[in-house]
Amino acid sequence: MSSQQYYNNSARHGEYQYVSLKDIINNFMLMNVGDDKIINDIPRYQVLHHAKRGIQELSYDALKETQKLEFELGSDLKIVMPEDFVQLVKASILDKYGRLHPLIKNTENAQPDAFLQDSDANYTFDDNGNRQETNSISNTRMSSSQLEVDVDALEDEHTGGRFGMDTASANKNGTYLVDKKAGFIKFSSHLTDGDIVILEYVSDGLFGTTDDQIKINKLAEDYMYSYLQTEILDRKFGVQEYIVRRYKKSTSAKLRNAKIKLMNINIDDLVQRLKGKNKWIK
Amino acid sequence: MINSVRNTVLSIIDKDNSGYISPLEFNLYAKAAQLEIFQEYFDNYRKAVSNKNNRRGSRGATDEVKDISHKLDIFTKKSNLTQVGSTNNYTLPSDMYMVNNVLCNTDIVEEVDKTEFYFLNQANLSSPSATYKVFTRFANEIEVSPTLLNTDVLSMVYYKTPADPKWTYLTTSGGDPIYNASASDHQDFELHPEEETQLIVKILRYAGVSIREENVIAVAENQDTKEFEKENLT
Numbered sequence: 001m002s003s004q005q006y007y008n009n010s011a012r013h014g015e016y017q018y019v020s021l022k023d024i025i026n027n028f029m030l031m032n033v034g035d036d037k038i039i040n041d042i043p044r045y046q047v048l049h050h051a052k053r054g055i056q057e058l059s060y061d062a063l064k065e066t067q068k069l070e071f072e073l074g075s076d077l078k079i080v081m082p083e084d085f086v087q088l089v090k091a092s093i094l095d096k097y098g099r100l101h102p103l104i105k106n107t108e109n110a111q112p113d114a115f116l117q118d119s120d121a122n123y124t125f126d127d128n129g130n131r132q133e134t135n136s137i138s139n140t141r142m143s144s145s146q147l148e149v150d151v152d153a154l155e156d157e158h159t160g161g162r163f164g165m166d167t168a169s170a171n172k173n174g175t176y177l178v179d180k181k182a183g184f185i186k187f188s189s190h191l192t193d194g195d196i197v198i199l200e201y202v203s204d205g206l207f208g209t210t211d212d213q214i215k216i217n218k219l220a221e222d223y224m225y226s227y228l229q230t231e232i233l234d235r236k237f238g239v240q241e242y243i244v245r246r247y248k249k250s251t252s253a254k255l256r257n258a259k260i261k262l263m264n265i266n267i268d269d270l271v272q273r274l275k276g277k278n279k280w281i282k
Numbered sequence: 283m284i285n286s287v288r289n290t291v292l293s294i295i296d297k298d299n300s301g302y303i304s305p306l307e308f309n310l311y312a313k314a315a316q317l318e319i320f321q322e323y324f325d326n327y328r329k330a331v332s333n334k335n336n337r338r339g340s341r342g343a344t345d346e347v348k349d350i351s352h353k354l355d356i357f358t359k360k361s362n363l364t365q366v367g368s369t370n371n372y373t374l375p376s377d378m379y380m381v382n383n384v385l386c387n388t389d390i391v392e393e394v395d396k397t398e399f400y401f402l403n404q405a406n407l408s409s410p411s412a413t414y415k416v417f418t419r420f421a422n423e424i425e426v427s428p429t430l431l432n433t434d435v436l437s438m439v440y441y442k443t444p445a446d447p448k449w450t451y452l453t454t455s456g457g458d459p460i461y462n463a464s465a466s467d468h469q470d471f472e473l474h475p476e477e478e479t480q481l482i483v484k485i486l487r488y489a490g491v492s493i494r495e496e497n498v499i500a501v502a503e504n505q506d507t508k509e510f511e512k513e514n515l516t
Contacts (some may be wrong), residue, residue, distance in 0.1 A: 022413055035331045035347075044392045045416065049408040211413035 018215035024224050025051055032229060038243065042232055052206055054227040058220055059205035060086070062259040066200045070094070075193040078186040081178075082199070084207030088185070091176045094196040103197075106175035106188065107168075112136050113181075219261040223254040283478055284312065284449050284470045285461045291485050303489050305449055305459050312447040312471070315484035319477055320357070320444050324380070326350050353474045354441060358382065363424070363436045371423045372436055379443040384417055384424065386434050391415040391426060403427055444472045480509065 006012055025047055033039045033047075066089050069082050092100035114136035116124045123131050169175070174190030187197065206214060216224065230247040233239045288308055295303065303311070330346040333339050339346060357379070363372035384391040392414070394402060399418040402409055410416045410427040417424045430436060450465035462468070471481060483505045490501075 025414075036335055040335070043394065043398075044390070044414065045394065045398075045402055045405075045408045045410075048414055049405070052407040206407075211411040 021214035050231040056204040069199045073195045084203040087202045090200040092198045101173045104171045106177040220258040223258040226251040226254045311485045311488035377442040378440045380441045382439040
């Protein structure tokens, strides 16, 4: 590909940072599988499986490439989780100047399940003998539109005294609640209909891409080969334990190296950050 | 090579007026001998790889794995596969002996066994896709997953079954057959020229059984045993 082709094709901008899954699997099969290699034979579909698992683990652990989603809040103050959602990193509200104000996690609602009970508080069962589910009173009482952080948790929990602010929930921006079972993210009534919320969340690096579109950062490429070797050798019959251990150690070290490389610690950035540490508080 | 082999076989058999084998018989023995040697290539290849993995192989001109590969290259063919109706099945080439690779355009289509084939189609991470296709075999067809595009070309690299050798001849006025290499049904051996001695020994063995000449069988078998021992010397 010439420079001109690169600059004229927006789809290829920045692609040099990445190596595709297809390349990883091809390189692995070529360089690590064969008659005179430690892995003499392995079906490609197994390598594909481990490679995708490796990318998932890398996405959770080292890549730090969170997905960011902006959306406008409706009157019910909740949103359906994004379809590639694995874990929430941060939820923020956008102000009129384009600045982000972080929301804090609501830890005061257990979001329990509830089953139907009769007047004697016994469970009721359907024709198949299964308990019947109903809406939880807890969720109804603390429904998204009624969530408040103004209720003092300390006061509620330890009757009779209030000794200052509960700093863990001291945030005027509002709170969010991740309802994993129902697949919603709910927001407190500090937020209103029409507010712009930014979600940052971890995905697994695989969603919404076909096999030929999956790619990882080149700084993690070496780790991927090592990960594949370890996972395959670990499951192969008759491989000596010392060989498996050797590869496990190597993979662990390469994961650390990949994390360090991907952190992109730059001396200039570090100096700039440390400048703030010298500020005297008068 | 076929005429040279036949002449040698006849001259050995005729040495003590032991007997005579007709062109028809010769062709039958030649076919059996060629097939036997061809099938041995695969066993020998496995042994050679095993030896090499155990650091008992060599490189360069004496590389046994490479040597057998080259002998098998003679039988390596590539041809496009024909789709069976509008199914995901494709017909195998009629002269196929063993599959080497199946390609969709330039990508390898991986062979999996039937159980894996169905498991894979349900798998969330390793299910077959446009990039990673798989196939499984049924009699003289293969089933590919996922469905190919109309523009995709499915081809197969395979080892073909050796063509049956045929020593063709013209009959003289005296009734003797004279070699005729230009006959339309003439077929020489397809094996590597290095195999000529092996062919002679194996045809002699068949011929010895046919003419009930124990000496011929004994000599041929003795030669065969020596070859075997030489090949398996470690």
